[in-house]
Amino acid sequence: MKIVALKETRPEEKRIPLVPASAGRLVKNGAEITVESGIGESCRFSDEEYEKEGAAVESDRELLLGSADIVLRLHKPPAEEIESMKEGAIHISYLDPFNERELIERFAARGIEALSMEMIPRSTVAQKMDALSSQANLGGYVAVIEAAAQLDKIFPMLTTPSGTLEPARVFIIGAGVAGLQAIATARRLGARVEAFDTRPETAEQVKSLGARFVKIDLGETGETEEGYAKALTDEQLRKQQEGMAKSCALADVVITTAQVFGKPAPRIVTDDMIRRMRPGSVIVDMAVETGGNVEGSQPGDVVEVHGVKIVGYGNLPGRVPVYASQMYSANLANFILHFWDEEDKVFRIDPENDIFKGCLITHAGEIYSETYKNFLRQGG
Numbered sequence: 001m002k003i004v005a006l007k008e009t010r011p012e013e014k015r016i017p018l019v020p021a022s023a024g025r026l027v028k029n030g031a032e033i034t035v036e037s038g039i040g041e042s043c044r045f046s047d048e049e050y051e052k053e054g055a056a057v058e059s060d061r062e063l064l065l066g067s068a069d070i071v072l073r074l075h076k077p078p079a080e081e082i083e084s085m086k087e088g089a090i091h092i093s094y095l096d097p098f099n100e101r102e103l104i105e106r107f108a109a110r111g112i113e114a115l116s117m118e119m120i121p122r123s124t125v126a127q128k129m130d131a132l133s134s135q136a137n138l139g140g141y142v143a144v145i146e147a148a149a150q151l152d153k154i155f156p157m158l159t160t161p162s163g164t165l166e167p168a169r170v171f172i173i174g175a176g177v178a179g180l181q182a183i184a185t186a187r188r189l190g191a192r193v194e195a196f197d198t199r200p201e202t203a204e205q206v207k208s209l210g211a212r213f214v215k216i217d218l219g220e221t222g223e224t225e226e227g228y229a230k231a232l233t234d235e236q237l238r239k240q241q242e243g244m245a246k247s248c249a250l251a252d253v254v255i256t257t258a259q260v261f262g263k264p265a266p267r268i269v270t271d272d273m274i275r276r277m278r279p280g281s282v283i284v285d286m287a288v289e290t291g292g293n294v295e296g297s298q299p300g301d302v303v304e305v306h307g308v309k310i311v312g313y314g315n316l317p318g319r320v321p322v323y324a325s326q327m328y329s330a331n332l333a334n335f336i337l338h339f340w341d342e343e344d345k346v347f348r349i350d351p352e353n354d355i356f357k358g359c360l361i362t363h364a365g366e367i368y369s370e371t372y373k374n375f376l377r378q379g380g
Contacts, residue, residue, distance in 0.1 A: 024053030140181030156190025216243030279307030
């Protein structure tokens with residue numbers, strides 16, 4: 001079975017889908033690996049390093065697409081490249097399916113087995129394949145580092161000959177994977193940290209990291225089967241904003257991480273809340289690419305509103321591309337090897353397996369995912 005890993009086409013993207021070590025793991029298990037020449041340059045991996053791990057290197061992208069049994073990418077493909085793939089081939093990458101209906105239909109029409117890394121279930125058995133969590137972990141770290149770079153104070157308490165400098169106050173909204181890593185990073189830097197999440201069960205995790213959990217009574221909340229916080233009602237959002245306003249006003253740094261699976265990010269920090277914050281404070285909107293949690297945030301930019309800096313950088317994991325690539329590559333290799341037939345040396349798709357029920361979007365020339373089909377039935 002020929003597995004092909006392609007270079008990313010977005011000029012700003014430095015992450016790569018397959019690092020040499022993961023290529024070597026696949027080769028040792030009987031896979032035929034070919035990578036596009038120069039695939040590792042952005043992470044300082046040479047073509048020779050892939051060859052040492054047993055992978056072949058090829059510069060003809062059309063040849064790679066047409067010969068692959070499995071195509072590995074980071075991002076969704078350009079639509080025209082789907083036509084270059086052979087019928088029945090397997091494509092594995094982020095696909096953004098809820099915003100890419102035409103792309104998904106092209107996969108189905110071409111007979112491509114399209115697997116979406118965003119939709120790997122958040123289960124114990126699938127944890128080693130969960131690319132969203134691995135990238136969110138790094139994103140939480142980078143969000144704090146970016147906030148520290150923008151803040152005109154330091155994070156830790158410092159005793160100096162001229163007096164004691166108070167620690168920065170950091171308020172983190174959302175205690176999922178990204179939020180918990182942001183808490184841990186801010187604490188390591190010496191900040192005083194508070195956090196809030198709509199799921200009360202996260203309180204113990206927040207406290208275990210040395211932060212204070214902010215309690216706001218929103219009534220019944222919870223999380224989806226995919227492990228995301230459920231969308232709040234308008235009344236719950238109002239109560240949340242009122243409860244968070246005090247913590248935001250006291251904070252030097254606010255980091256928002258709230259996202260809802262398959263939907264635009266909720267708007268939770270309003271212009272009025274920003275107006276009440278101290279000049280010089282910093283907000284990092286980690287959800288800016290899916291609509292933004294913060295009123296006034298701008299994708300890819302830092303703007304100042306009422307004297308508060310709002311950081312809207314996208315692709316935070318891409319700011320640490322070496323480790324982000326290592327983690328994503330490991331997720332892909334773990335996924336393939338979990339379903340690897342040792343005897344026939346092939347990756348077997350089992351549509352009845354719970355993991356494939358989650359992430360297999362198109363199968364046998366049709367849209368397969370029930371989650372995606374329900375989304376379409378609801379007018380998506």
